[in-house]
Amino acid sequence: MENPSPPIALSPTQRLRERRRRLRSLRQRAAFWIGALLVGLIALAFAWLADHAFEQFEWLLEQSVYWPWLVTPLGFALLAWLTQGWLKEAKGSGIPQVIACLEQPSTRLRNQLLAVPVAIAKMLLTVVALLCGASVGREGPTVHVGAALMYNFGRRLGLHGRHALSGLIMAGGAAGIAAAFNTPLAGVVFAIEELSHRMEQSFNGLILMAVLIGGMVTLGLVGRYSYFGELSAALPLSRAWLAVLACGVLGGVLGGLYCRLVLPARRGPLAVLGAWRARRPVLFAGACGLVLVVLGVISGQHVFGTGYAETRALLEGEPQTDALFILWKFLANVVSYLAGIPGGLFSPSLAVGAGMAPWLVEWIPGIDLQTAGLLGMAAYLAGVTRTPLTATVITIELSHSQDMALPILAASLLASSISARISPVALYRAFANQLLDSIAPLRDKPPTPPAADAPPR
Secondary structure, eight states: OOOOOOOOOOOHHHHHHHHHHHHHHHHHHHHHHHHHHHHHHHHHHHHHHHHHHHHHHHHHHHHOTTHHHHHHHHHHHHHHHHTTTTTGGGSSOSHHHHHHHHHSOOHHHHHHHTOHHHHHHHHHHHHHHHHTTOSOBSHHHHHHHHHHHHHHHHHHTTOOOHHHHHHHHHHHHHHHHHHHHTOHHHHHHHIIIIIOSOOOGGGHHHHHHHHHHHHHHHHHHHOSOOTTOOOOOOOOSSGGGHHHHHHHHHHHHHHHHHHHHHSOOSSSHHHHHHHHHHHOHHHHHHHHHHHHHHHHHHHTSOSSTTOHHHHHHHHTTOOSSOTTHHHHHHHHHHHHHHTTOSOBSHHHHHHHHHTTHHHHHHHSTTOOHHHHHHHHHHHHHHHHHOOHHHHHHHHHHHHTOGGGHHHHHHHHHHHHHHHHHHSSSOHHHHHHHHHHHHTGGGSOOOOOOOOTTOOOO
8 A cells, every 4th residue: 555645835925824824714704794783784784774763753743744845855955955066976766876986986986986974974864865865765875885895904904805795796796685685585686687797707796795794793682573574465477467468568668658757858858857956966966856745745644755655555565655655655756866865776766666456456357456457567667777676686585475486586577677768778887877977087097108308226
């Protein structure tokens, strides 16, 4: 029997390199895992603050229906004023900022858009927006906050490679979605489908583990729960599948229309509005707040906030709103986003989609409010974001309706395709490109060559 060959002795230099490699690997894992834990905790705190802020607005509304006429326009104007200076990166949903940092791996750009003060301001200003009754959500801002936390935590641990930092940004944003909705699988799909069209192979496992940890934090502290409850919706293959076609078409048309309304226009009435917003952002935001209050009066005060209560009531078969809720909530989402205040659009979009249910129940025999609501939620969200897989998984995980996977996916794919015909550039991608164009001077530039007459060094 042959003796095994003795191990090859490493030189001192090789041992030092191996030690450094192991230390770098340890720091990298710590950045992803501990960072994801922090994102989960912050997302829970953010959710608590946001819910209580909107409860305060509802309390004001109960005291007098006239309070929104004062609070909402002034609050919108204040938020617009605060986000005109050094907090301008805190406006909007936050997802375009994360996409821009992944598309343009500039250190200066990332340090500006993902700064810790920006993340804190994003969270607090979104809470203020909900305190004013804005029709916004917290999921997009949670993506921004999660990406900023992971990025800065990784840098504190000494990670400076662009690939590693891109992985941290992507993992932080995905963990934010997972923790905000308690939907880990949706976080994974969101990272692949929206945040980047490609994933570095070496970071796949770390990103998936970070998303898992972010979701486990919510599960461990809040317990097993479903955002809209555990529904038992199903859609057997029958004439009721006409609802899939109807939701796909309507969700795509409305989603594409929403994108056209909120994206900058070059001519027409929307271009005039855009010019007014650019010249007088604070006044424009106050006017948007006033329009939101008018929509609130018309709708019976049902368009404020995320629309969670109205959506859940529809899915439980006990709607609090009439059939025109879909129109008023759609317009409320438009004016809230046009105001340029901090806030996301996931939850309000789900509310608009659920508003299709009363119409579908009247038009299509054999379908109930639950089934129609779930199809509408996924279809409209896919039409707005053009991420059909994310819309499908989020809707399924929010309601624990696995039996609806196939019809929801079909409606989402159809809606995304139709929306693309109406608005060729996806919403978040368009805002990310606009952001990159506006801050082009801040990108890393190659060093300027010395002048021809410069003396040699």
